[in-house]
Amino acid sequence: MAHRFLIKEIALQAGLGVATVDRVLNGRAHVREGTRRRVEQAIRELEKQETQLATTGRKLVIDVVAEAPSRFSTEIQEALEAELPGFHPAVLRPRFLMRETMTTAEVVETLRSIAQRGSHGVLLKARDVSEISAAIGELKAKGIPVVTTFSDIPLSARIAYAGLDxxxxxxxxxxxxxxxxxxxxxxxxxxxxxxxxxxxxxxxxxxxxxxxxxxxxxxxxxxxxxxxxxxxxxxxxxxxxxxxxxxxxxxxxxxxxxxxxxxxxxxxxxxxxxxxxxxxxxxxxxxxxxxxxxxxxHELRQDMRSACQHIMHFHRLIPASAIAPSSSVVVVTPENIPEHIASRFR
Structure with a gap:
C-alpha cells in the first residue's frame, strides 16, 4: 500500500496500534477488511492534511462521528477541511467516522472506542437517547470534550452545541x-x-x-x-x-x-x-x-469553525470571546444560491 507517512502517524490517524498498521501496510495475513479500509482512509485523510502537518503549533486530534446521508456527511467533511488552515495556534487533525445509518449500539461502541484510544475532542451528530448521552458522560470522565453538531443532546455532558437553531x-x-x-x-x-x-x-x-x-x-x-x-x-x-x-x-x-x-x-x-x-x-x-x-x-463552515473553537477553548488555546457563533437560518431561492456553493455544482 503506497504511502509517504510514518507508521506512527498513520496509526494515530486511524486510531489503531502501530503493529496493526504495519501488518496492513505489508499485506500480511489475519487482517480484517474493516481494519484495512480504516488504514486506507487514514492515509487519504493524511494526504488532505499534509499542509497542516507541516505547520507548527499545538496539534489536536479530533474525531468526527455522524449518522447522516452521504450527501450531507460529504458536506460536513468538506466544510471542516476548508476551515482547518484557520485554526492557528492549533493544528487540527480530524478523523472521520460517518455512516448513513448507525444503530444506537454502534454509536455507543464508537464513542467508547474513542475514549479508549484517546482524542482531544469529538464532534458528534447522533440521536438524543439515554445510551448515547451516557457514552458522552464516559468521554467527559476521560477528559475528552464533546460538541454536538446539527442535532443536540442537551441533557448530556457535551460542552456545547454548534449548528442551526x-x-x-x-x-x-x-x-x-x-x-x-x-x-x-x-x-x-x-x-x-x-x-x-x-x-x-x-x-x-x-x-x-x-x-x-x-x-x-x-x-x-x-x-x-x-x-x-x-x-x-x-x-x-x-x-x-x-x-x-x-x-x-x-x-x-x-x-x-x-x-x-x-x-x-x-x-x-x-x-x-x-x-x-x-x-x-x-x-x-x-x-x-x-x-x-x-x-x-445554514453555513456549515461557520458551524464547523464554532465547534472546533469550543474544543480549542476547552484546551485553553483561545478565550471564550473568540468562539464564533453558530450559523443563522438563511432562506435560499433559485435567485440567491451562494456563489461558493453554486460554483461547486456547475
Missing amino acids: NRVAGATAAYLIGQWLRGAGGTVLITMSDEGFRGEEEREASFRRALRVKHSNLSLLDASGGHGLNLQTEERMRKVVTKSSRIAAVYSMGGGNAAVLKVLEAAKQDPICFIGHDLDRDNVGLLLRGKVQAILH
Missing part, C-alpha cells in the same frame, strides 16, 4: 408556507428522517406550533422515518400519500427530496410550495429546476 428554522418554514398559500386550506406534507434526532424534532414541534396558532386551516400529513435516504423515504411516502391527499405544501426536514417529489408526481399531487433543508448537490439541482421553492440553509 432548529426552532427558528421550523417557525421560518411555517411563515414561508403561510405566505405562499395566502390563506388557502389544504394539507401540508412533513417528513423527518428520524424522530430520534432532536434537531429535526425541534423543527417539527416549532412548525406545528406556528401552524396551529397562525394557520389553523392547514392539516398535516406525516411521512417521516425514511432516514433522509431516497429508497426508504420513497417507501414511507407510498404508504401515506394517495391521489386524494390534497397536498398544498411540503416541509421536508430530513432530506430524500428527490424521492418525495417522485411519489408526489406519481400520485398527481402538485404542491404550491416545497421547503427543504441544506444546500447539498441534490437540493441545489432541485432549486435550479424549480422543483423546490426554497431551502433553509
Whole structure:
C-alpha cells in the first residue's frame, strides 16, 4: 500500500496500534477488511492534511462521528477541511467516522472506542437517547470534550452545541408556507428522517406550533422515518400519500427530496410550495429546476469553525470571546444560491 507517512502517524490517524498498521501496510495475513479500509482512509485523510502537518503549533486530534446521508456527511467533511488552515495556534487533525445509518449500539461502541484510544475532542451528530448521552458522560470522565453538531443532546455532558437553531428554522418554514398559500386550506406534507434526532424534532414541534396558532386551516400529513435516504423515504411516502391527499405544501426536514417529489408526481399531487433543508448537490439541482421553492440553509463552515473553537477553548488555546457563533437560518431561492456553493455544482 503506497504511502509517504510514518507508521506512527498513520496509526494515530486511524486510531489503531502501530503493529496493526504495519501488518496492513505489508499485506500480511489475519487482517480484517474493516481494519484495512480504516488504514486506507487514514492515509487519504493524511494526504488532505499534509499542509497542516507541516505547520507548527499545538496539534489536536479530533474525531468526527455522524449518522447522516452521504450527501450531507460529504458536506460536513468538506466544510471542516476548508476551515482547518484557520485554526492557528492549533493544528487540527480530524478523523472521520460517518455512516448513513448507525444503530444506537454502534454509536455507543464508537464513542467508547474513542475514549479508549484517546482524542482531544469529538464532534458528534447522533440521536438524543439515554445510551448515547451516557457514552458522552464516559468521554467527559476521560477528559475528552464533546460538541454536538446539527442535532443536540442537551441533557448530556457535551460542552456545547454548534449548528442551526432548529426552532427558528421550523417557525421560518411555517411563515414561508403561510405566505405562499395566502390563506388557502389544504394539507401540508412533513417528513423527518428520524424522530430520534432532536434537531429535526425541534423543527417539527416549532412548525406545528406556528401552524396551529397562525394557520389553523392547514392539516398535516406525516411521512417521516425514511432516514433522509431516497429508497426508504420513497417507501414511507407510498404508504401515506394517495391521489386524494390534497397536498398544498411540503416541509421536508430530513432530506430524500428527490424521492418525495417522485411519489408526489406519481400520485398527481402538485404542491404550491416545497421547503427543504441544506444546500447539498441534490437540493441545489432541485432549486435550479424549480422543483423546490426554497431551502433553509445554514453555513456549515461557520458551524464547523464554532465547534472546533469550543474544543480549542476547552484546551485553553483561545478565550471564550473568540468562539464564533453558530450559523443563522438563511432562506435560499433559485435567485440567491451562494456563489461558493453554486460554483461547486456547475
